[in-house]
Amino acid sequence: MNNQNPNQNPNYNQFASLEPQQNNQDISKIQSKNQNLLSSNLYKVSLDRSIYIYEKQQEILQKLNFYIIINNRIYSPTYLDSFKSGVVQDEETKQLVFEKLAQYISKNYLKFQKVYGNRYVNPMNQDVKVKNRLIQWESIQIQLKNFRGNNYFSFDASPFVFSKKSVNEIILLLKKNKWEVEDIKSFFRGKKIMIYDYFVRKSVHIIEDLDFQKGPVSKMNQEMTFQEYYEKKHKVVLEDEFQPLIKVRNQLKNVEFSNGLENKNEDYIYLVPEFCRLVVDDNNFSRFNCLEPYGFVPFRADQLVNDIKLAQKVLINNKQFEKFCQIWGFEMENLPTKFDFCWLDAGKFVLKDKVETNANEIANSFNSDQFLQKYQFCFGRGLLDLDGCFDNWAIVQCQEDMDNVDKFTNQIMEISEINQYQIQRPSAIMYETLDQEKWLEWFQSQLEVLKNYKLVLFVLRPEIDNPKIYKSIKESLTCQNQVPSQIFKSDTLGEFDYNNNLNVLALKAIVMMSSKLGKAPWIMKQLPFSESPTTVMGINVQHQRQNKRVIVAISKSNNRYFSRFSSLFEIFSYEKYEEINGKLTQIVQKLVGDSIRHFQTLQKFTLKNVIIYRDGAFLENVQNEIQKVREILISDFKSQLQQNQNDFYNLSYVTSESIKKEFRFFQHQDYFNDNANHILNIGQGAQISDNQVNRCFITCKNEGHGASRVNRVVVEYSDLGNQNQDICQNLIKLYYSLFYSNFGLSNQSNAPAPLIYAYKYAKFLENLLPLEGNKGLDQKVVENLNSLSNKGSLFYL
DSSP states (O other): OOOOOTTSOTTOOTTTTOOOOOTTSOHHHHHHHHHHHHTSHHHHGGGOHHHHHHHHHHHHHTOOOOOEEETTEEEOHHHHTTOOSSSOOOHHHHHHHHHHHHHHHHHHHGGGGOOTTOSOOOTTOOOOOSTTOOOOSHHHHTTSOSSTTOOOOSTTOSOOOTTOOBHHHHHHHHHHTTOOHHHHHHHHTTOEEEEEOTTOOEEEEEEEEEEOOSGGGGOOOTTOOHHHHHHHTOOOEETTEEOOEEEEEESSTTOOOSSSOBOSSSSEEEEOGGGEEEEEOTTOOEEEEEOOSOSOOOEEOTTHHHHHHHHHHHHTTOHHHHHHHHHHTOOGGGOOSOOOBOOEEOOOOOOTTOOOOOHHHHHHTSOTTOOGGGEEOEEOGGGOOOTTTBSSEEEEEEGGGHHHHHHHHHHHHHHHHHHTOOBOOOEEEEEOOOOHHHHHHHHHHTHHHHTTSSEEEEEEOGGGOSHHHHHHHIIIIIIHHOOOEEEEEHHHHHHHHHTTOHHHHHHHHHHHHHHHTTOOSOOBOSOTTTTSOEEEEEEEEEEETTTTEEEEEEEEEOSTTSOOEEEEEEEEEOSSGGGHHHHHHHHHHHHHHHHHHHHHHHHSSOOOEEEEEEEESOGGGHHHHHHHHHHHHHHHHHHHHHHOTTOEEEEEEEEESSOSSOOOOOOSOEEEOTTGGGTTTTTOBSOOOTTOOEEEEEEEEEEETTEEEEEEEEEEEEEEESOOSOHHHHHHHHHHHHHHHOOOOSTTTTSOHHHHHHHHHHHHHHHHSOSSSSOOOOHHHHHHHHHHHHTTOOTTO
16 A cells, blocks of 8 residues: 655645546636635644644543443443442453553544654554444555564554545535535546555546435444445444445446455445545545455554543543543553553444443454454553663664664664663674675674674675675674674665665564563463463474484473573484484474473473474474373373372474475464364363374465465364363464564564574574584584573574
């Protein structure tokens, strides 16, 4: 989608390209009305923010009759009045309510405080009048950056400016200036618009008409979903305004609409003005971006506290708001100082007079196979744990890149100030030579200086950007001196700066570098298995046939939020191919056992769930690996079971059956095959059996970029003891949770985070090994890498 240039004048005349058609109308009359529109007070307030903000503040006072949806139940102010017990004591529910409240205030208040040019604009800050209106996930997923810690989205995340309106707002503005209905229709007739379908393919359409005929008698039925609304062409009530429907037809004849909203008998569809936005590009080509109502919206919760405090002057005198805070025990002067990364149930469109509804009705507003659409991302100040890790770091740069590096550094410091991260300005270390051999000599001479820093970021010119330089930096700095490093190309800084997206790269750098320093790149709550001690491991096996070497890398989580990881590895050589499976099985058993013992020593808890994602070479050996890993758990579990008959263990081994070395993108649809439902409860009970390994399949349908395929993930699990969890369903949820938490970059970036880390570590080790022979790594290097890994450092990303 083509966003408006952030450098464009905010007072750009949005109507410059919307000259009305003749259509037997009095052109001078229309031009006069157009001129009156541009000189009206409503348009001028965009030049006077204080007036504009004041008007919007007054609107907010009238918008507090909102809905909060918790655990599939809708709470309204009317429903809250029925509480007789005073302040609600349930802290977990209170936290959910407060985050919903913060989301609402942010959506309706923060956007009016943003100065044009501020690129940290909340993607929630749409000009939206619908409560709980959701943006289609498919329409923004392609714009997501490759790391999951990124809060910036290029899709419709440009700064809020007065010239960027929904079609409905333009219609209301024309009405405000006394335009007649026929004049408004003439204003839009014949204009070209662009619509994006499921795969974000563009198709050009022509506006044929605006339908104002339905009127108040066709109110949207309370039980109707958005899909039904589109199909039946009903109107929606937004702030007591009945919107017309935009009737459009395809510019090309005999072209089918691909979004399923077309009229079956004619070549046109209807669009809702509120969900269409006007964007004018450099060629004055007018387009309306149609936003589908399903999906979920990511938003920045780390700004919400300050936003609410800014809103206090407007809200604190409102009696309804005071009553709401009193019921839920919120004190405006004592708000929480941080938010965690939570999963919240997404809301459904609800009319104002709808007090509460059945949970099934909400659930049915989503397709049963669209798991991810039932959740929202909620990024919080807990997103990064940076205390003390950026107090001593440096950037190695060329003199020619100094301007771009300064801009890049300023962006990092700005992010630090906005989010209250403790980041100190880095030291600058300059190099002059662009000859590769001379640069390596210079680098070796600087090692005594560089090894005193906690982290070093290298900005390399194209002349010295090659694998030899990369390997030398990693070997000398990271492997020999335990100093993590990050390498950027100078061209990358220039490219992001040219596109005014340097803040994206800065935030990515913060997330990546913090993970290399052993800090948590995210915080997640309310995830499956998080209530009992659980570790999630990724195992990747790389086979170097020419050198007769096998690399086994493991990355495993160390905390209940699956956000801190440490890594282990083993490298072994072989003489005969038949030796591999036996050695591999022993090494996997040893590494998993060491990981389990490390977790239990670190957390002082006995593990209850061990979840392993296995990928790479020799997947045919998985059954042997499972058996050996189970022996570790059973041996440990028998002593535990003697003390507590209700205790349990669970081992889940997840592999991909349809593809061997790469987890492809698994779309939102997830469902079990016919056999899975018959085995979900097998394995419960206190009796231990050596053969108690159950298998089910998770079939994931992949639809994207015009392709459609089905992949089958095999889950082999042992349920040891009295365990009543729905293991397989929870595994699906955790799989997707870790998938969207991953911020790494690789061909496998659509796999769960621990599997990505294991793959990255294996490739990192592969690059360090000698090219000739089957010799392993130097013992000092092994010790240094293990030391970094024990600190939770993901230095190999």
